[in-house]
Amino acid sequence: MPDNRLSMLARRAARFVVTSAAFTAVTSPIAFADDPAVVAVQTTRVERAIIAQPVRAYGIVAASASNVTTINLPYAARIVQMRVQAGQTVTRGMPLFVVQADPAAVVAAGQARSAATLAQGELARTQSLFDKELATQTQLATARKAALDAQQALAAQDQMGVTTGTRTVLAPIDGVVLQLSAAQGDQVQPGAPLLQLAAANSGRDMRANVMLGVEPADVAALKVGDTLTMHGLSTSLARSAIDGRVVMVGASVDAQSQLVNIGANVPLGQTAFIPGTRVSADIATHAGTHWIVPRDAVLKDEKGAYVFQIAAGQRAHRVAVSTQVEDGDRYGVDGSLDAALPLVVSGNYELKDGMAVRTGGSTGQ
Numbered sequence: 001m002p003d004n005r006l007s008m009l010a011r012r013a014a015r016f017v018v019t020s021a022a023f024t025a026v027t028s029p030i031a032f033a034d035d036p037a038v039v040a041v042q043t044t045r046v047e048r049a050i051i052a053q054p055v056r057a058y059g060i061v062a063a064s065a066s067n068v069t070t071i072n073l074p075y076a077a078r079i080v081q082m083r084v085q086a087g088q089t090v091t092r093g094m095p096l097f098v099v100q101a102d103p104a105a106v107v108a109a110g111q112a113r114s115a116a117t118l119a120q121g122e123l124a125r126t127q128s129l130f131d132k133e134l135a136t137q138t139q140l141a142t143a144r145k146a147a148l149d150a151q152q153a154l155a156a157q158d159q160m161g162v163t164t165g166t167r168t169v170l171a172p173i174d175g176v177v178l179q180l181s182a183a184q185g186d187q188v189q190p191g192a193p194l195l196q197l198a199a200a201n202s203g204r205d206m207r208a209n210v211m212l213g214v215e216p217a218d219v220a221a222l223k224v225g226d227t228l229t230m231h232g233l234s235t236s237l238a239r240s241a242i243d244g245r246v247v248m249v250g251a252s253v254d255a256q257s258q259l260v261n262i263g264a265n266v267p268l269g270q271t272a273f274i275p276g277t278r279v280s281a282d283i284a285t286h287a288g289t290h291w292i293v294p295r296d297a298v299l300k301d302e303k304g305a306y307v308f309q310i311a312a313g314q315r316a317h318r319v320a321v322s323t324q325v326e327d328g329d330r331y332g333v334d335g336s337l338d339a340a341l342p343l344v345v346s347g348n349y350e351l352k353d354g355m356a357v358r359t360g361g362s363t364g365q
Helices: 002-027 103-131 137-160 216-221
Strands: 039-044 047-060 068-072 077-082 095-101 166-170 175-180 193-199 210-214 227-232 241-253 260-265 278-294 299-301 304-311 315-327 330-335 343-346 357-362
Touching (some): 039 304, 047 216, 103 137, 210 216, 210 278
Antiparallel strands (some): 047 278, 175 193, 210 260, 241 260, 304 315
16 A cells, blocks of 8 residues: 555656646746847947948049140240249249240331331222322232231231230149240240139039049949049148039040049039049949848848847848948948837847847947
8 A cells, every 4th residue: 555655656756747838838938138049139220311332543733634734836936034833832823934925026026017017008008009090900809809808917916915025824724834935035926725724613613724634434323513532642631521423434544553543523622632642432322212221231141131120029020122232331221120229239139020039239331
């Protein structure tokens, strides 16, 4: 009998263990803070705004050919005095240099005036004779043509501005003296370049004053009108930034740099970006309004790109997205995101749709 009693007690103990195990199995799905089934994540807010994909370019503050004015003289002359030097800023009407016309040019101008006076007098005499029927129609026509030719020759001389003595040549535009090709005392030939002026940019001047180079693979994304932000490459200008706009996109690869030339208009004004300054620029391409999310928030699998947001009940909610723009550590994406729900940026690799999560803090975007 004692053995039978012991056997019965053992069977009751076994039933108790089974019942306890079953109770544990039923209650185990409850999520506690230290439950390994709950994934700890970090989140950030998501917003919809304008984002662009930058294209990096390098170049120099230097005017394009369309922005440069070459100063020369249409007659031979001697530079009596040079009033400016390379790199100097000038305003319209400011003296550039003083010249004295070559004696031969002065003589030619005087001869043109004398010839015009003589031809005009001959025309008047022929007209008088014609009125008295002492000259023919052909003679009158010849005198008129000679007078016209003489007047045109004189006008050409006057347009050249040949005068006796000295003449001061003035700046035709506001700008910067890029290069001097003549010095004081030089004898210059007609049409020879004396100096070059780079036009100062005004609010209405949309010519290129910064020349940049980009990789050929990036050209397809660029278009005239794209905005850009320019920085200096020197230590002193590294933190300086100035905005501008693309005004020219090259259609061929430069043989020397192996890059495609891009012309930009940047309002330099009185900034430290003087001609010759080496710069970099970020050109904004494919600008548009998208959901802006951190790069780490976007995952990919066989179904495509996706992110997780935290829905009601602290559950992970998978949202399919398509990446439209990439800007450093940010993506511009399209998808059915909810601005009111937190976006998971850390711990998302462990998540599946509907899993319980525990937020461990938020990060700034």
